[in-house]
Amino acid sequence: MDIRAVVVGGGYAGLVVARVLAGRCTEVTVVEQDTPGPDPGHRRGTPQSRHPHALLARGAQILEELFPGLQDELTGRGAPVSDFGRFPMLYPTGWTPRVPTGLVLQTFSRPLLEACIRRRVLEDPAVTPLGGTRVTGLALDARRERVTGVRTERHGTLRADLVVIATGRHSRLPAWLAEAGLPAPEVRRVDGRLSYVSRLYKRDTSADFTWQASLQATLAPGTDRGGAVVAIEDGRWLVCLLGADGRTAPTDPDGFAAYAAALANPYVHQVTGTAEPLGPAHRYAGLGNEWHRYDRLRPWPAGLVVLGDALCSLNPLYGHGMTVAAQQAVLLGRTLDGTTALPRVCRRFQRRAGRTLTLPWLMAASLDLGWRPGRTPLPAALAGRLLHRLLRRIPDDPDLYRRFLDVQHLTASPATLLGPALRPARTRRARTGGTTA
Ligand SMILES: Cc1cc2nc3c(=O)[nH]c(=O)nc-3n(C[C@H](O)[C@H](O)[C@H](O)COP(=O)(O)OP(=O)(O)OC[C@H]3O[C@@H](n4cnc5c(N)ncnc54)[C@H](O)[C@@H]3O)c2cc1C
Numbered sequence: 001m002d003i004r005a006v007v008v009g010g011g012y013a014g015l016v017v018a019r020v021l022a023g024r025c026t027e028v029t030v031v032e033q034d035t036p037g038p039d040p041g042h043r044r045g046t047p048q049s050r051h052p053h054a055l056l057a058r059g060a061q062i063l064e065e066l067f068p069g070l071q072d073e074l075t076g077r078g079a080p081v082s083d084f085g086r087f088p089m090l091y092p093t094g095w096t097p098r099v100p101t102g103l104v105l106q107t108f109s110r111p112l113l114e115a116c117i118r119r120r121v122l123e124d125p126a127v128t129p130l131g132g133t134r135v136t137g138l139a140l141d142a143r144r145e146r147v148t149g150v151r152t153e154r155h156g157t158l159r160a161d162l163v164v165i166a167t168g169r170h171s172r173l174p175a176w177l178a179e180a181g182l183p184a185p186e187v188r189r190v191d192g193r194l195s196y197v198s199r200l201y202k203r204d205t206s207a208d209f210t211w212q213a214s215l216q217a218t219l220a221p222g223t224d225r226g227g228a229v230v231a232i233e234d235g236r237w238l239v240c241l242l243g244a245d246g247r248t249a250p251t252d253p254d255g256f257a258a259y260a261a262a263l264a265n266p267y268v269h270q271v272t273g274t275a276e277p278l279g280p281a282h283r284y285a286g287l288g289n290e291w292h293r294y295d296r297l298r299p300w301p302a303g304l305v306v307l308g309d310a311l312c313s314l315n316p317l318y319g320h321g322m323t324v325a326a327q328q329a330v331l332l333g334r335t336l337d338g339t340t341a342l343p344r345v346c347r348r349f350q351r352r353a354g355r356t357l358t359l360p361w362l363m364a365a366s367l368d369l370g371w372r373p374g375r376t377p378l379p380a381a382l383a384g385r386l387l388h389r390l391l392r393r394i395p396d397d398p399d400l401y402r403r404f405l406d407v408q409h410l411t412a413s414p415a416t417l418l419g420p421a422l423r424p425a426r427t428r429r430a431r432t433g434g435t436t437a
Pocket of ligand 1: 171287320325
């Protein structure tokens, strides 16, 4: 199609959507405020890159379709792979069963994933990167019915038929719409006041570890401390200490080690107590769920779409962010294939993108609402009750665990859980906090 596209934000979602658009638009310019180099590295615009990023099974499938050979490339760069059933996971209801699940998970740092994707996206001659360029607003036609491009600090106005906003959790799009005299979106917020504090450690790759990652989850209403440890490339562990409901782990070395040692999950402490730290700890707080309902906004300017965290940022503990963004990128491609009329494409995409969020939002928000005293909306209350019931049964029921993982990894419909979840439990073991897996 003869479309000039500008993607605002060259982070994860911006790169994935640029890949999808490259086969469908004549030009795709990716405008990024930072200046990312070819090698994996941290940058100001993506402070989350210092923290663990699990790519769920559905997200891994989509990325492999868009970037064939990506998993092999990550393996070649040292990213470990194993069955998810080998990961010891501790919920307040007990340890998950250590059984084969058929779900294979690869673990790597967020900078490595982004660097591998960026290299492949930029190899496409249809894609032009514009780094070191901050977008400051939208350009619209005189009637404010159509987006005609974006305003930038360094390059004036960049003209475009299609503007894709992928500016992440702290997106300025609501302010840009307001400056253009357009209404602001309704925002749904559920904030479990979660924080991550993460630190890298050296991993002895010759040692025989039977596990690749381990988690102790926080869960409303009572469990406000948790942690995770993940093996990543270059012989490193990434340890993350979780705090919910306003609690946060210390960043100083002694405080960090003491917080890890006090967790019920011994795997986290096994690393922090023995391995050599590689640099300081970094904190990321303010990890609430926030969904901007652009799908409901009227009028909606033609030529504008929003996706990734700029549309909805989720509690990262459930690991849905990157997978949902990949689903949305693919959806935009399909919507473009279905019609040539851009105004219709944009509105239709925005409506459909809302549907990719229904399940992840329900899972995250229904559990996180438990931190907030007061009335919970009925659908969230029912979903929350169901999830708590599943979590109570999973430690004793490997089959249920497998089904739960398929739903959480967005590879199966939640309907597959309804039967087992609603059936009365035949056996129920007394549980006083779980035993080590
Ligand atoms: C602590 C933490 C842990 C997480 N863990 C997981 C996980 O385990 N699994 C998972 O799937 N997801 C996880 N996520 C979520 C994941 O990081 C996001 O879903 C994902 O990064 C979304 O990509 P994005 O491109 O929308 O946003 P980002 O990756 O944040 O990219 C936004 C980009 O836009 C650029 N930008 C912003 N404003 C402008 C502007 N005005 N002009 C030009 N450029 C601009 C920024 O510099 C940045 O590069 C986690 C998030 C956090 C915070």
